[in-house]
Amino acid sequence: MTDMVVKQESSKPNPEPILQVRDLHTHFIADKVTVKAVNGVSFDLQRGERLAIVGESGSGKSAMAMSLIQLIAYPGKIVSGSVRLEGTELIGMRENELNKIRGSAVGTIFQDPMSSLDPVMRISDQMITPIRKHLNLGHKEARLLAIDWLSRVGIPEAHTRIDSYPFEMSGGMRQRIMIAMALSCNPRLILADEPTTALDVTIQAQIVELLKNLTETTGAAMMFITHDLGLVARFAQKVAVMYAGRIVEYGTVEELFAHPKHPYTQSLLMTIPKVSGEKSGRLLHIEGFPHDMRNTIVGCSFKERCTAAFSRCYEEAPQLMEREGSQRSACFLPNGLNFGVEAEQEELVKLHVSTLPALAQFTRPTGNVLEIKELHKHFKKESMLPWRPTSQIKAVNGINITLEFGETIGIVGESGCGKSTTARMLLGLDAPTSGSIDIQGNIQIVFQDPYSSFNPKMKIKDIIAEPLVVRKIGTPESRKSKVNELIGKVGLEASYLERYPSELSGGQRQRIGVARALALNPSVVVADEPTSALDVSVRAQIINLLCDLKEEMGLSFVFISHDLSTVRYISDKIAVMYLGEIVEYGSAEEIFNHPAHPYTKALLAAVPVPDPVIEAGRNIEILAGELPSPANPPLGCAFHSRCPLVTEHCVSCKPLLVDYQDMRQVACHAVS
Amino acid sequence: MSNQEVLGTRTGKLVNVFSRGRIKIPALHFLVSNKKAKWALLILVPILLLTVLAPVLPMQKPLETNVTSSLLSPSLEHPFGTDKLGRDILSRTLSGIQISMMVGFSVAAIALVFGIVLGTISGFYGKTVDRVIMGVVDIFLAFPSLLLAIGLVSIMGAGFVPVIIAISLADVPRFIRLQRSLVLSLRTRTYIDAARTVQASQLWLMRKHIIPNTIAALLVAASISAANAILVEASLSFLGLGIMPPEPSLGNIIKEGQSYLQTAWWISTLPGVVILMIAISLHFMSDGIREALDPRSRK
Numbered sequence: 013m014t015d016m017v018v019k020q021e022s023s024k025p026n027p028e029p030i031l032q033v034r035d036l037h038t039h040f041i042a043d044k045v046t047v048k049a050v051n052g053v054s055f056d057l058q059r060g061e062r063l064a065i066v067g068e069s070g071s072g073k074s075a076m077a078m079s080l081i082q083l084i085a086y087p088g089k090i091v092s093g094s095v096r097l098e099g100t101e102l103i104g105m106r107e108n109e110l111n112k113i114r115g116s117a118v119g120t121i122f123q124d125p126m127s128s129l130d131p132v133m134r135i136s137d138q139m140i141t142p143i144r145k146h147l148n149l150g151h152k153e154a155r156l157l158a159i160d161w162l163s164r165v166g167i168p169e170a171h172t173r174i175d176s177y178p179f180e181m182s183g184g185m186r187q188r189i190m191i192a193m194a195l196s197c198n199p200r201l202i203l204a205d206e207p208t209t210a211l212d213v214t215i216q217a218q219i220v221e222l223l224k225n226l227t228e229t230t231g232a233a234m235m236f237i238t239h240d241l242g243l244v245a246r247f248a249q250k251v252a253v254m255y256a257g258r259i260v261e262y263g264t265v266e267e268l269f270a271h272p273k274h275p276y277t278q279s280l281l282m283t284i285p286k287v288s289g290e291k292s293g294r295l296l297h298i299e300g301f302p303h304d305m306r307n308t309i310v311g312c313s314f315k316e317r318c319t320a321a322f323s324r325c326y327e328e329a330p331q332l333m334e335r336e337g338s339q340r341s342a343c344f345l346p347n348g349l350n351f352g353v354e355a356e357q358e359e360l361v362k363l364h365v366s367t368l369p370a371l372a373q374f375t376r377p378t379g380n381v382l383e384i385k386e387l388h389k390h391f392k393k394e395s396m397l398p399w400r401p402t403s404q405i406k407a408v409n410g411i412n413i414t415l416e417f418g419e420t421i422g423i424v425g426e427s428g429c430g431k432s433t434t435a436r437m438l439l440g441l442d443a444p445t446s447g448s449i450d451i452q453g454n455i456q457i458v459f460q461d462p463y464s465s466f467n468p469k470m471k472i473k474d475i476i477a478e479p480l481v482v483r484k485i486g487t488p489e490s491r492k493s494k495v496n497e498l499i500g501k502v503g504l505e506a507s508y509l510e511r512y513p514s515e516l517s518g519g520q521r522q523r524i525g526v527a528r529a530l531a532l533n534p535s536v537v538v539a540d541e542p543t544s545a546l547d548v549s550v551r552a553q554i555i556n557l558l559c560d561l562k563e564e565m566g567l568s569f570v571f572i573s574h575d576l577s578t579v580r581y582i583s584d585k586i587a588v589m590y591l592g593e594i595v596e597y598g599s600a601e602e603i604f605n606h607p608a609h610p611y612t613k614a615l616l617a618a619v620p621v622p623d624p625v626i627e628a629g630r631n632i633e634i635l636a637g638e639l640p641s642p643a644n645p646p647l648g649c650a651f652h653s654r655c656p657l658v659t660e661h662c663v664s665c666k667p668l669l670v671d672y673q674d675m676r677q678v679a680c681h682a683v684s
Numbered sequence: 685m686s687n688q689e690v691l692g693t694r695t696g697k698l699v700n701v702f703s704r705g706r707i708k709i710p711a712l713h714f715l716v717s718n719k720k721a722k723w724a725l726l727i728l729v730p731i732l733l734l735t736v737l738a739p740v741l742p743m744q745k746p747l748e749t750n751v752t753s754s755l756l757s758p759s760l761e762h763p764f765g766t767d768k769l770g771r772d773i774l775s776r777t778l779s780g781i782q783i784s785m786m787v788g789f790s791v792a793a794i795a796l797v798f799g800i801v802l803g804t805i806s807g808f809y810g811k812t813v814d815r816v817i818m819g820v821v822d823i824f825l826a827f828p829s830l831l832l833a834i835g836l837v838s839i840m841g842a843g844f845v846p847v848i849i850a851i852s853l854a855d856v857p858r859f860i861r862l863q864r865s866l867v868l869s870l871r872t873r874t875y876i877d878a879a880r881t882v883q884a885s886q887l888w889l890m891r892k893h894i895i896p897n898t899i900a901a902l903l904v905a906a907s908i909s910a911a912n913a914i915l916v917e918a919s920l921s922f923l924g925l926g927i928m929p930p931e932p933s934l935g936n937i938i939k940e941g942q943s944y945l946q947t948a949w950w951i952s953t954l955p956g957v958v959i960l961m962i963a964i965s966l967h968f969m970s971d972g973i974r975e976a977l978d979p980r981s982r983k
Contacts, residue, residue, distance in 0.1 A: 439881045457881055465874040469896040478892075479882035532882065 028099070029056035030200055030233045031080070036093035038072075038079045045306045049075035049088070051257030054332070057201070057233050057250075062224075064248035064265075065237045066280075068302055068547040072257035073237045077203050080235075081114050097201065116146035119194030119232075123206040125186035129178040135162075136174045139193055146197040161192040165222060182638055184215035188222070195226060202227065202234045208243070212426040213574055214635045217618035220247050221634055239548055241284060242620030245269060246627045250338075253277050256303040256313035259332060263339030265624040273341035275318045275348040283552040284622050285581035295581065297552035312343070320349050380452070381535050381568045382415040382438075387447035389433050389592075393643070405643045407433040409592035410447070412669075415585070417452075417535070420562060420569040422583030422600060424576060424615065428639050430592040431572045435538045438570065453535030456528075460541040462521035466513040472499075472524055473509035479531040498527040502557060519550035526557060530565075537561075538570045543578055555582060576619045580604045588612045591642055591650040594669060598676030608678045610655050611635075649681065657682040721972025724965040731962065735781045744772035746779040746932050755948045765950035767940060776932040777955045783933045784914045784962065787848055791913035792906040794852040799859020799902065804890050806860065807867030818864070821857040829854035833916055837925045847926045851913045862905055866898040904974045911966035918959055934959050 038050035049072040057063050067073045079090050082102065095102040097117060102110065114120070122128040130138060139158040143149060149157065155174070162170035165188040178186055187207060194202055204223065208216040224247060227234045236248060244251055244265065251268045253261040253276065261274040272278045282296040300317040303309060312330055315321040324344055332340045341348065389408040408430040415421050423431045436442040438449060439457050456479075459465035466475050476495045480486055486494065496506055502523040513521055522542060529537050539558065543551040555578060561567055562582075573579045579586065579600075586603045588596040588611060596609040607613045614635040621627055637654045640646055646653045652662040661681050672678040734741075744750070744762075750770035758765045764773035806817040824832070829851075836850035870876070876893055884892075914934075920926030921935025929936050934955050941951025 436877075439877075440883075441877055441880055455881075457878070459874045459878065461874060465878055467875045467893050467897065470892070478879060478884075482879065482882050482884040482888060528878065 028059075030059045030098055031057040031235075032094070032096040033057075033080065034094040034096075036076065036079055036095065037091040038075050038084060038088060039091050040075075040088045042087060047305045048308075049257055049305060050079055051309070053093075053254075053257070053259055055252055055259060055262060057235060059200070059233055060227070060231045061250060062227060062234045062236060062248050063250045063252060064244040065235060065252050065254055066239065066241065066244055067254035068239060068549060070302055070305060071254045072305075073254045074205055076254070076257075077205055077235060077237055080203065081118050081120065082110055083114070083120075112146070115142050115199075116197040117200055119197065119199035119202045121187075121190050121194045121202065121204040121207045124210050125183050125190055126210070128190060129186055131178055134175050134177055135181075135189055139174070139189075139196060142193070143196050158192070158196060161196045162189070164226070165189070165192045165195075166218075167192070184211055184218065184638055187211060187215075187219055191219070191223065191226070195230065195232070198230065198232075200232055202232050203237075204234060205237045206239070207236075209238075209240075212639075213576070213615060213618040214426055215638065216243075217620075217634050218636075220620075223247070240620070241280065241548070241622040242627075245622050245624040246620040253280075256309060257305065258313065258342065260314065260342045261340065262332065263335075263337065267337050267339045269622065269624050271347075273335050273339060273346070273348050274314075274343050275320055275345075276314050277341075278349050279317075280548060281622065283549060285552075285555070285577045295552040295556050297556060298549040302547075302549075318349075320345055378417060380414050380450075381417045381419075382413065382452075382455075382570070383448075383450040384411060384413040384434075384438075385448045385450075387411050387434065387437065387449065388445045389430075389437060389442065390445045403643050406592050406645070407642060408437070408444075411587070411589070411592075411594050413587060413594075413597075415536070415568055415570070418562070418566045418568055419585065420571055420583045421585040421587060422571045422573065422579035423587050423589060424572075424574060424579050425589035426574065426615075426639050428591075428642060429589040430642075431589055432540060433592075434589075435540050435570065435572055438536075438538055451536060454532045455536045455538065456530070456532060456534040457538040457540060458522070458525045458529050458542045461545050462518050462525055463513075463545070465525055466521065468513055470512075471509065472511050472513070472516075475513070475524060476509075476527050476531060479528065483532065485532075494531065498530055499524075501530065501561070502527045503553075517550075518546050519553055522546060522550075522554050523557065526554075526561070530561070534567070536568045536570060538572070540572045541574070542571075544573065544575060551578070558582060576604075576616060588615065591640065591645050593650065593679070594677075595651065595679045596677070597669065598672075602673075602676055608672055608676070608683045609680050610657050610682065611651050614654075614656075649679075651680075718972040718976050720968040721976065724968035724972060727961050727965040728969070731781060731958070732785070735778050735785065738775065738778040738782070743775050746771065746776045747930055748772075755944070757948070758950050758954070764954045765948065767948070767951050768944070773937065773951055773954060776937055777934065777958055780932045780934040780937055780955065781958065781962070783844065783927055783931075784917055784959070787844075787851065787917040788910035788914040788966075790848045791851045791855055792910040794848070795855040795859045795909050796902055796906050798852075798856045799863045800895060800898070802856075803860040803863025804867055804894060804898075807864040808871060808886065808890055808894065814864075817860065821860050824853065824857040825861070827854070829912075830916060830919060833920060834923070834925060837920060842920075842925050842928050844927060847917055847920055850920075851916050854916075855909050855913065859902065859905060859909070863898055863902060866901055867894055870894050870897055900973070904970045907966050907970035907973065911963040911970075914959065914966075915963055 034054045036050055036053045037048070040047040040049055051072070053076050065073045065077065075084065075088065078084050080095050080102070082090065084090065090103060093103060097113065102113070136155065136158065140151065140154045143154040143157055144151065147154070159170045159174055162174055167173050167185065167188055181189065191207075207223070208219050211219060220243060223234070238244060248265050251263060251265055252259045253268075253274065255276050261268065261272065261277045268277065269281065272281055279296070279298045283298065285295055298317050303313045309329065311327050312318070312321070312325040315325040318325070330342045330344050332342045335341055335346065387408055388406070388410055391405045391407055392402050393405060394402045411434065413421060423434065425431050433442065435457065437444045438451075438455055473495050476498055477491050480491045480494060485491070495509065499506060499509060504520060504523055508516065508520070513524070516524065525542070542558070543554050546554060558569065559582060562569060569582065571579060571582055583600040585598065586596070586600045587594045588603070588609065590611050596603060596607070596612045603612060604616070607616055617630070618635060621630070635654055640650070640653055648664050649655070649662040649667050652658045655662065659681065665681070667679045667681045669677045669679040672683060748771065753762070753766050753770040754768055756762055756766040762772050762774065764777060766772055802817055806814045832854045833850040836853060837846050840846040840849065871894070876889055879889055879893060917926055917933065918935035918938070921933040922939045924936070924939070926935055927933035929940070937955045938952045941948065944951050
């Protein structure tokens with residue numbers, strides 16, 4: 013015994029980890045099926061360390077984190093395992109003792125700041141009670157401490173804002189409050205479950221920076237759950253990759269990104285389009301679907317999607333095995349897919365890439381497929397009191413866009429910048445206040461959320477055929493063959509036609525969304541954040557599908573997204589929008605490689621790059637503040653309130669969108 | 685949602701069957717799978733069978749009097765006993781159930797139809813149409829439903845049809861309200877926008893996308909409404925405003941027995957128990973429908 017302890021101490025820099033998890037199993041027991049969400053997870057977390065847990069939805073990462081503090085909802089149950097927080101066993105602890113630990117020793121930050129604060133309680137009441145309880149302070153001291161924490165997380169005028177209600181705060185502010193609450197009782201461990209997923213990129217960058225600074229100053233360890241590999245590279249020190257309820261790879265960020273050892277990690281890293289540097293070729297994607305957690309896993313859980321799987325993978329489950337450094341991987345092959353010479357890996361990778369279909373011989377019409385001129389959309393908000401003046405929100409404030417046949421434009425900007433309103437006007441869902449939209453041919457849309465964009469009571473075949481039926485195109489037979497053709501085009505089998513939307517996965521539903529959009533042979537397809545609700549491994553599939561269709565059918569896309577790497581990958585042109593106006597407009601390559609407008613620069617800087625080396629070397633200028641209210645936009649340049657280059661001139665005089673170099677337009681005094 | 689997110693091609697059949705059942709009107713599926721619905725059926729089906737078979741069963745006709753067997757306590761010959769005029773209470777009760785059920789289901793059907801039509805129009809079109817319909821609805825909702833029914837029956841006169849109309853008038857506004865609130869939440873769904881982008885007509889949107897997604901909740905309300913209508917009918921008949929004697933109805937049988945409670949408890953008590961059982965099983969049924977249609981409430 014003593015020998016072992018000594019050995020561990022000598023091999024590891026920090027002998028006593030703050031958190032020790034051993035062989036944790038959490039099951040969700042339903043009527044007849046048992047979902048084994050966490051299936052034997054073991055890891056150590058050192059003091060002050062930032063560990064990222066990465067995985068797709070359903071990989072058990074949230075269930076694992078919640079198991080640590082036993083906040084598992086019915087019918088979930090921790091079946092076996094051990095969780096030791098500073099040497100104290102938490103599994104089997106009584107509820108009232110656990111309650112003392114939750115909130116004091118362990119702070120938790122949840123994903124959705126909109127629903128994790130009680131809407132009918134003032135911030136002060138929500139913060140002060142736990143502080144008093146855990147730190148044994150009087151009301152006044154607790155209030156002062158709460159105010160102190162609020163100002164530390166960047167809430168302006170914390171002493172007055174503390175008495176406001178959550179609905180008076182923006183999403184970013186609420187997440188800051190959550191962070192203040194989680195940290196206020198000096199926890200030694202912070203669990204953050206996708207704390208920035210619901211926020212805009214610019215706000216995400218602020219929050220990540222805040223968390224990083226706070227954990228460094230307080231010395232708290234942090235477990236950070238995310239599916240965004242870029243964030244991992246920016247934020248974490250250690251990474252654990254989860255798949256099907258197990259950790260399949262573990263290591264430091266540098267090790268994991270430089271030489272991933274598990275085939276799943278390797279494939280994940282290859283699916284991400286790059287945000288900087290040269291534009292890459294076709295995206296790689298992982299074939300197949302994540303393991304269905306209702307079924308028992310025999311052998312390796314990743315075998316069906318792994319190109320290097322061999323007979324042993326089907327019989328025996330690989331355990332986490334030591335690799336160089338601190339890296340560990342659960343794969344029989346020491347280097348995963350990368351087991352031989354470089355060329356051989358290339359071969360394996362190519363297996364992932366379905367070959368491009370032969371280009372159909374069609375003559376693409378020339379000219380503009382879409383012309384938007386001076387488009388305005390103003391929403392009038394009438395006050396309940398008749399003598400109050402009506403306020404006006406200029407959601408879209410005079411934009412001009414032209415799009416040629418076969419061209420794709422990306423519209424980017426924070427939420428509230430008017431990009432979705434523009435899309436709704438293009439589709440005729442909202443009438444513009446003024447301005448004109450000229451479309452040659454049909455325009456159709458692929459929606460953001462594949463879960464809500466289908467009527468749950470309709471079969472897939474009826475969903476795809478709906479546009480044809482509504483427009484009374486063709487006979488029932490011809491519609492049927494058209495539907496069959498469309499579902500083949502989006503890469504699904506005809507057997508899916510008889511199913512209901514609830515029986516499909518997110519990626520499959522998004523394919524159905526594309527098929528429905530194609531039913532009327534549109535010339536332009538609006539894609540409103542088509543990948544943001546999808547998992548990383550599925551995202552690449554959908555982007556590839558859209559790219560294929562673009563090539564094959566000569567479609568034009570209006571691609572709306574805040575995911576800049578995706579926009580860059582698919583677009584020929586980019587329009588950057590801020591408060592209803594275009595601030596930079598031009599070729600995608602130009603804008604991504606040499607952004608001119610300070611807002612574009614800030615947006616690009618906010619997006620984390622999935623490479624820890626680049627991230628470490630990046631001088632990230634984080635955009636301060638939040639999007640001003642569109643009801644009351646700043647005078648002069650709308651961006652001046654957040655701009656690092658602001659001058660007197662910007663405050664008084666509004667810059668126009670003028671030509672900059674060739675092929676590009678920028679609205680900024682500092683640039684032109 | 686979460687357990688359906690990761691369905692692949694190799695999905696368990698169980699889930700497929702389950703979600704299909706959830707989507708279609710769960711005629712057979714939920715009856716066998718849901719515990720509460722099963723209990724409800726175990727009570728309702730025998731009662732309904734007896735009611736239907738009453739004319740051919742070997743017992744006294746409901747209106748047939750027999751002075752020699754006056755006020756007999758329950759026995760094999762007269763399971764529910766007899767009243768002052770020697771009429772068989774079981775036979776009268778079964779006949780009363782028939783009327784109760786007809787009232788209950790007619791009211792539920794009327795409330796469903798009017799509720800769906802007017803509620804959909806109100807919620808979907810909004811503005812003036814909505815304001816007018818909701819104004820009328822609010823006026824009706826301001827009256828206690830039993831008082832409203834009493835008032836209407838005293839204007840229209842007693843009898844089977846006036847009772848149905850009176851109870852429906854009190855119930856329809858609730859259904860309009862419910863349907864309207866459901867429509868309001870569905871109106872902004874993305875799939876409605878999707879249909880709009882292909883210029884689907886408003887009738888199409890309502891018929892294909894809105895009403896099918898509200899039916900479930902309305903069926904739940906309808907079965908409660910049926911139970912309520914049966915109780916209101918009994919109350920009206922008890923007050924002498926509903927079905928007129930000698931025609932039996934659960935309410936007027938109980939009323940006739942009222943003066944004999946000391947000497948012949950069975951006249952009022954046994955039909956009362958029957959009302960209770962029908963009302964409870966209809967409520968169970970509505971719980972069952974709700975649970976079968978909403979997988980989240982399953983344990």
